[in-house]
Amino acid sequence: MINLKFKVKNLYQNLHLKKTLQLIWQISPMQATVSLLFLLLENICWIGTMYTLKLLIDRLVNRPAVNNAAGITSAILLAGCVAILYGCVKSISAFLNEKQSAAVNNYIDKQIHQHTISLDYGCYEDPAYFDVLKRAREGGIDRPYAVVLSLHEIGKNITMLGSMGYILISIDWILLPLLCLFVAPLLVVRLNFSEKLYLWQRKHTGMDREASYLSTLITGDSSAKEIRSFSLGQHLLNKYCGIKGTLLEHQVEHSRQRTIVELISTVVTTVAFFAVTAYIIFGIMNGKTSVGDIAVFLVVFPQSFSVMQGLAGGISRLYQNNRYLSDVFALFDLKPVIESSVFTGFKEGKESNDFVVENLYFKYPHASDYVLENIHLSIPAGQIIGLVGLNGAGKSTLIKLLCRLYDPVEGMIRIGDKDIRELNINEYRSKISVVFQDFVKYNLTANENIRLGNIHAPTNTAEIKKAAEDAGAANYINNFPDQYDTILGRIFENGHEISVGQWQKLAIARAFYGKSQLIILDEATSSLDAIAEHELFVNIKQKLGGRSALVISHRLSTIQQADLIYVMGDKKIIEYGTHEILLQNNGTYAALYKS
């Protein structure tokens, strides 16, 4: 009983019925209303078929057919018509359910994608987020509408039980409460195991993700080369099978336990059922119950027993679907920390376009140590600034802060006098174009690959071609039969794969295209050959067209012509100056240059 109480409490706490129904209503009030009306109509028709059948039997019992042919014919016709109506309504209702279910699933899928876009980049460096996302994506498939179907199933079973209950009570009032009592253990068992299965799956999301990751490695195109070169296939497959095997073992154990408990409760329930049957038969022997009653009892009681079981199944499915749906709501409850300010009044030209980093400290969420300390750096408008330093010094982290993927723990980044946190985040981000170390190779046309650099403006083919020229990508694009309309990469049919350096040129073209004020190149020329790199930096100021640039590179030849070079040591800026001054200083920069 304590356990049951606990489950009932849990059942209530874990239900998100209101939220789910609101969501379904919100998607299409019209569709929801029509579906609901048909569900109701289906139930009414079902009752109608039962009633017309009863009417027919009553006419048969009360007056033999020979004396009442017209009455019986009309009863048969009525029963037939209602049965046809019931069949039609049922089919239309199933179609509407399917239609609405598809619409709901589509909507949830879109919402999940929409919501993930709105979340901070920081989420993508947190494994817990990937667990939430995986569960939400799984919970979003079929679950929302399954809740509605479970409600329908429950409603229908209650209606049926209502009609059967009336007959049972007329035989003996104790039958209905007894029936509820028999099914209660089954319901508790099912709810209990639904919860256990859900918690088990939740606990193993990490393992599941690891298996998916290994599967992607084994079957994916980006890892195919290395896996073959190092003969890693079997090793990864063993790891994959190990995890899958453990998951399967746990799953089978869960099914085994559930089957045992379900078996016991079925035996107990069936024994109880026969005990009641015996009670009724003894009633006949004692003259308390009529033979008619036992006949009705033997027909209705087993049927109502299976309806009760259906009800228990419906309730446990409702609970289970709701439980999985809670993961979708858990994702929707995640909110971005880097809020977009309402301030959109930044006027270009009226204020300084210098980017200034001031007294900045930063540590990653959940990390205890700072990775950036006391950073001061200035990127005056129109100038090229170099940033160099050893691996792990914090250069890419500083770029993430400049792109406002994170906010500083202390200090600030400002444009002119304005702290960037006061600016609308999208407006601010449009001022920066960046080529990350791990830039994206979009398997789209060459044209689109560049256009993505300024997707909100109308396409300007001349500027796309100019950006490609400036980045050194135009030559190879012009050699393709479809030129800028050529699909790049090997994922899609007719795609042309290009070299890593050529992908990098395309990413630079993407950064050049558009109207940003600052272009950030984080190791953006690492795969370019020496000639291509030289050509890129010849007349770079002209190519930038008055924009500023922050260039990070381990190749100091790239950095030399920067107006100012900052050198990062462990977490800090340790020196800055022009190439010549830094060489004269004979510090870290000089050591890096000479090495």
Ligand SMILES: Nc1ncnc2c1ncn2[C@@H]1O[C@H](COP(=O)(O)OP(=O)(O)OP(=O)(O)O)[C@@H](O)[C@H]1O
């Ligand atoms: N998401 C993260 N969470 C916690 N620590 C991180 C994260 N990303 C980077 N770090 C840590 O921050 C420090 C700086 O890393 P960062 O990538 O900024 O260095 P870098 O100067 O760009 O190095 P490289 O020249 O190798 O690209 C490193 O110690 C790294 O371990």
